[in-house]
Amino acid sequence: MHRSTDRILTTHAGSLARPADLLAMVRAKEAGQPYDHAAFAARVHTAVAEVVGKQMDAGIDVVSDGEQGKPGFAHYVKDRLTGLVAREGLPPRISSDQAEFPDFQPPEGGTLNTRRMVCIGPLGWKDRTAVQTDIENLQAALQTVQPQPTEAFLPTVSPGTLAQNVINEYYKDEEAFLQAVAEVMREEYHAIVQAGFLLQIDSPDLAMGWHTQFPDKTLEEFRTIMTRRIEALNHALAGIPPERVRHHICWGNGERPHHKDVELQHIIDILLTARVGALYVEGANPRHGHEWKVFREVRLPEGMVVIPGVIDTKTNIIEHPELVADRIMNYASVVGRENVIAGTDCGFGTSADRTRVAPSISWAKLQALAEGARLASARLWG
Amino acid sequence: MQRSTHRILTTHVGSLARPEALMPLLRLKERGPPYDTEAFARLVREAVADVVRKQVEAGIDIVTDGEQGKESFFGYINDHFNGFALQPVPPGQERNPRAAGREYLAFPDTTPGLNASRQALAVAVATARTVSIPVRDPISYKGHAAVQADIATLKTALCGLSHEEVFLPAIAPSYIAATLPNAYYPGFSDTCLQQAYSDISGQYPALHQKSLLHRIFRSNNRTLWSRKSLQKEAKKV
Numbered sequence: 046m047h048r049s050t051d052r053i054l055t056t057h058a059g060s061l062a063r064p065a066d067l068l069a070m071v072r073a074k075e076a077g078q079p080y081d082h083a084a085f086a087a088r089v090h091t092a093v094a095e096v097v098g099k100q101m102d103a104g105i106d107v108v109s110d111g112e113q114g115k116p117g118f119a120h121y122v123k124d125r126l127t128g129l130v131a132r133e134g135l136p137p138r139i140s141s142d143q144a145e146f147p148d149f150q151p152p153e154g155g156t157l158n159t160r161r162m163v164c165i166g167p168l169g170w171k172d173r174t175a176v177q178t179d180i181e182n183l184q185a186a187l188q189t190v191q192p193q194p195t196e197a198f199l200p201t202v203s204p205g206t207l208a209q210n211v212i213n214e215y216y217k218d219e220e221a222f223l224q225a226v227a228e229v230m231r232e233e234y235h236a237i238v239q240a241g242f243l244l245q246i247d248s249p250d251l252a253m254g255w256h257t258q259f260p261d262k263t264l265e266e267f268r269t270i271m272t273r274r275i276e277a278l279n280h281a282l283a284g285i286p287p288e289r290v291r292h293h294i295c296w297g298n299g300e301r302p303h304h305k306d307v308e309l310q311h312i313i314d315i316l317l318t319a320r321v322g323a324l325y326v327e328g329a330n331p332r333h334g335h336e337w338k339v340f341r342e343v344r345l346p347e348g349m350v351v352i353p354g355v356i357d358t359k360t361n362i363i364e365h366p367e368l369v370a371d372r373i374m375n376y377a378s379v380v381g382r383e384n385v386i387a388g389t390d391c392g393f394g395t396s397a398d399r400t401r402v403a404p405s406i407s408w409a410k411l412q413a414l415a416e417g418a419r420l421a422s423a424r425l426w427g
Numbered sequence: 428m429q430r431s432t433h434r435i436l437t438t439h440v441g442s443l444a445r446p447e448a449l450m451p452l453l454r455l456k457e458r459g460p461p462y463d464t465e466a467f468a469r470l471v472r473e474a475v476a477d478v479v480r481k482q483v484e485a486g487i488d489i490v491t492d493g494e495q496g497k498e499s500f501f502g503y504i505n506d507h508f509n510g511f512a513l514q515p516v517p518p519g520q521e522r523n524p525r526a527a528g529r530e531y532l533a534f535p536d537t538t539p540g541l542n543a544s545r546q547a548l549a550v551a552v553a554t555a556r557t558v559s560i561p562v563r564d565p566i567s568y569k570g571h572a573a574v575q576a577d578i579a580t581l582k583t584a585l586c587g588l589s590h591e592e593v594f595l596p597a598i599a600p601s602y603i604a605a606t607l608p609n610a611y612y613p614g615f616s617d618t619c620l621q622q623a624y625s626d627i628s629g630q631y632p633a634l635h636q637k638s639l640l641h642r643i644f645r646s647n648n649r650t651l652w653s654r655k656s657l658q659k660e661a662k663k664v
Contacts, residue, residue, distance in 0.1 A: 405534040 104415025369417020507570025
C-alpha cells in the first residue's frame with residue numbers, strides 16, 4: 046500500500062453512482078425481470094472505465110471500480126453464494142436513533158436492497174467468475190488511463206457485515222455463521238489481492254451495529270460481538286499481507302440523527318486488532334468530525350495508516366478545500382503526515398439506486414478532496 | 428448585549444419550526460384576509476410559549492419567539508409595511524427562484540437526487556409561492572401594532588423562565604431591496620434604498636424601547652448598508 050511519503054494521497058470508500066442506463070439494467074436484474082445478460086456485462090465494463098477516468102480527472106490517487114456492477118455494497122453476495130436468498134416482505138430494521146424523533150422521516154430513494162438476505166442452507170460458491178469479472182473490468186479500465194493512478198482497490202464485504210445483514214436460518218448461531226461465511230469469503234479476498242489490487246473490507250457492522258442491530262446490548266456485550274467478528278475477519282484474511290488490506294468502518298451512510306452512534310474511543314482498541322494495513326473511518330460528518338482527537342491516545346500498530354473521511358457523503362454541501370485541508374491537518378498532527386490518506390466518509394453509491402448526494406455533486410466533492418489534499422500537502426511538506 | 432464574560436453564551440438565528448396546527452392558518456394569512464385572526468393569535472401565543480420553553484430546556488441563553496407568527500423570515504413585510512402588494516406569480520415562474528441560482532445550474536441532477544422528504548418540502552414551498560410581493564407604492568411603516576403584539580407575546584412566554592437575554596429578528600432593508608421586484612421607485616438607486624431604509628427601520632426603535640435585542644438579517648452580499656446610514660440610525664434610536 047502506497048503511503049503519503051511526499052504528499053497526501055487521496056481515495057474514497059469505493060462505491061460511485063451508476064449511469065442511468067446501467068441502473069435500469071441493475072433494477073431489472075434485481076427485480077428478477079428478464080434482462081440482456083450480455084448487454085449488462087458490456088455496460089458494466091464500459092461504466093467501470095468511465096468512473097476510473099472520472100476519478101483520475103477529479104484527482105483521486107487510489108481508485109476503484111465504483112462497484113458499478115453491484116446492486117449494493119453487501120447485497121451482491123446473494124448472486125455469488127449458495128445458501129442465500131433475498132426474501133420479500135420482511136420488516137426493515139429500525140435504527141434506534143430514529144425512535145425518539147417521530148417527526149423524522151429518513152431519506153428514502155433506494156428499493157434495490159430492501160429485500161432481506163436470508164441464509165437457508167450451507168454457504169458456498171455458486172459463481173466464482175463474478176469476482177474475476179470485477180477484476181478484469183478494473184484491469185481493463187486502468188489500461189484506458191494515462192498516467193496510471195497511484196494504486197487501485199476493490200471493495201468487498203466483511204463476514205461481520207454479512208452477519209449483520211443476513212438473517213441466519215441455517216447455522217446454529219452467529220459464531221457458526223461467521224465461521225462459514227469467513228471460510229467462503231476468503232476466496233474473494235485472496236482473488237482480489239492476487240490480482241494485484243488493494244483489498245478493501247467493508248465493515249460498517251463494527252460501528253453501526255451498535256445502534257442498528259444491537260440497541261439493547263451493553264457496550265461490553267457489543268465489544269464482545271465486535272471481537273468475535275474481527276476474529277472471523279482475521280481468519281478470512283490469513284495469508285494476505287496486512288499492507289494489502291484497507292478496513293472501512295462506518296456508522297451508516299444515512300443522513301439521520303446518529304446520536305446513538307457508538308463513540309470511536311470506545312471501540313478503537315478492538316478495531317486495531319484487525320490484521321490490516323489501513324484503518325478507514327468516518328471523520329467528516331457532524332457526529333464524528335471531532336474524533337481525530339481519539340488518535341492522540343492511540344498507538345497505531347506498526348505499518349498501519351489511517352484513512353479518515355474528510356468529505357461528508359451524507360450531504361450535498363460541497364466542502365471548501367480549506368476545510369478539507371484543516372481536517373487532514375488534524376489527523377496528520379496526531380498520527381503523522383505519512384500515516385494519513387485522505388478519503389470520503391463512505392460511498393457515493395452504497396446502494397445502486399440511492400444517490401443521496403447527486404452524482405454531479407459527488408464528483409465535485411471528490412475534486413474538493415483532491416484540492417484540500419493539495420493544500421494540506423503544501424502545508425505539510427512546504 | 429450580554430457578552431461571554433465567564434462562559435460561552437449560546438443563541439441561534441431566530442426561526443424555529445412551526446407546529447403543524449399553525450401551518451394552515453399561516454398559509455391562509457400569507458394569501459391575505461379573511462382568516463380566523465383570533466384562532467391565529469391564540470395558536471401563535473401557544474407556539475411561542477412552547478418554543479421559548481424548549482429553547483431554555485435545550486440550554487440556549489439568548490432566546491427568541493422562533494418567528495412562530497411569521498410565514499418566513501421576510502415574508503411578513505406585507506403586514507408591517509405599506510407599499511407592497513400581493514400579486515400572482517407569472518405563469519412559468521412558480522418555482523422557487525433559487526432553483527435558477529448558479530449552484531443549481533451547475534448541478535442539473537440535484538433535484539432528482541433530493542430525497543423524498545426534501546422533494547415534499549420543495550413542493551410545499553412551490554405551493555406556498557402563489558404570490559410575490561412587489562414594491563407598488565411608497566414604502567411606509569404600518570407595523571406598530573403588529574410588532575408590539577410580537578413583543579407582548581414573547582414577554583408573556585418568557586415569564587418564569589430562566590434566560591440571559593432575548594432577541595427578535597427583523598429583516599434588513601437591503602435584503603428586501605435585493606429580493607423583491609421594484610415597481611415604484613425609479614431605478615435601483617441609493618436614494619431609494621435610503622428612503623426604504625429609513626421607513627423600514629421604523630420597526631427597530633420599537634424593539635429597542637422594549638429592551639429586546641433585535642438582530643437584522645442581511646442575507647445578500649451587497650454593501651447596501653453604508654456607514655453613514657448606520658450613524659443616522661444610531662442617532663435616531
